[in-house]
Amino acid sequence: MAVFDEVERDVTRIVLPRWGGVAWVDDPVPWLVVDDHGAPVEPVRWFFRHLMAQGKASSSLRSYGYDLLRWWRWLQVIEVEWNKVTTAEVRDFVLWLRQAKKPRRHPRTQSASTAGQVNPVTRKKNLGDGYEARTIRHSNAVLRSFYEYWITDQGQGPLVNPVALDRAGRRANAHHNPLGPIRPEGRIRYNPKLPKQQPRAIPDEHWKKLFAGLRSNRDRAVLELSVSNGARAAELLGMCPVDVDWGEQKIRVYRKGTRAAQWLPASPDAFIWLRLYLAELGTPLEPNDPLWWTLRRRDRGDGLRRQPMNYEALRAVLRRANVLLGTNYTMHDARHTSAIRMHRDDTLSLRDIQEILGHAHLSTTAETYLAEDTDAIIRRVAQHLAERERRAAQPPPSVAIGYDSADLNVLFGGTSR
Known part of the structure; x- marks a missing residue:
């Protein structure tokens, strides 16, 4: 023992x-x-x-x-x-x-x-x-x-x-190419397995309801920017007025992790909502001020002032809309939605989508965000089954003049009249 x-x-x-x-x-x-x-x-x-x-x-x-x-x-x-x-x-x-x-x-x-x-x-x-x-x-x-x-x-x-x-039981880098770098091998022993991640795109009809449930032009501007180029919530919240190019309709974000600056295109609707939000804000912003501010003023010891919008405030925006619609959408769902919309456009390559999303590896774009939508597969299979039912319900074709229908049934194993 x-x-x-x-x-x-x-x-x-x-x-x-x-x-x-x-x-x-x-x-x-x-x-x-x-x-x-x-x-x-x-x-x-x-x-x-x-x-x-x-x-x-x-x-x-x-x-x-x-x-x-x-x-x-x-x-x-x-x-x-x-x-x-x-x-x-x-x-x-x-x-x-x-x-x-x-x-x-x-x-x-x-x-x-x-x-x-x-x-x-x-x-x-x-x-x-x-x-x-x-x-x-x-x-x-x-x-x-x-x-x-x-x-x-x-x-x-x-x-x-x-x-x-x-x-x-394998020795690390047992078949290592001496011309290449040494890479760590093996998974952490007690890592649990991850379930296969499914794309979390918001359907167009749900997106319209979610957008209509927002309470302010600021919230609409943030979500429209996110869904138009897939920028992360933290990247959008870190923007300043100097990061908005009104003429070229681009915004500059600082990428997660690397903090590298990158200009991204945005939809015309996003700039319309952004313009409306800044007009309602009233106070002109300096070029390096935070772009997003709270709608309510709070007293932090120096009088009533607006505060820069943080991630918790943005989560509260989605939480209110979710309660209204009975959903559980997050800001990251807008990023998934943007990626899948770009993937469905034949004019954009996978490399284009990788660049816009800011992924270091093409495999991340292909495997994480562009996996086949299960709901889309189910819809296509349902259409296939409906088409089979439709064809089965149609009457058999008529036999041309000069042919015996009994002989054709024996020859082709079908039913004709």
């Missing part, structure tokens, strides 16, 4: 404490993971300095921070030092994530009955209370990168990376 040294944990009974947090600081490294006393967690702080020097975006550091904060809370519960963990701790952590519920500041109210359910109108699944497969995979990738930095670059931490790769 085998004897195991590792501790067997009942992950169903583990509850993570509300310890520490992710804090913004006015520093070249703008995000920190801090403990209950506000002191930075030093291993994470040095890791973030490494990432910022590599050119990572500030938003990426914030995302990494929440993954590492959750990991530090886990280490406190299981009472293991960060530099002494093994694959067993990572395995148990993934098992805990697969069955745990996400902490919420406030309990669900209106969305409690629809959490995790499929919306009958959009056929999209609402977010549930647990951790999705993509969240777990992202957490594993962050942890592997964190330990890779401390083991490889600093020579500290565990002897081996606890977030192991599963190479199925």
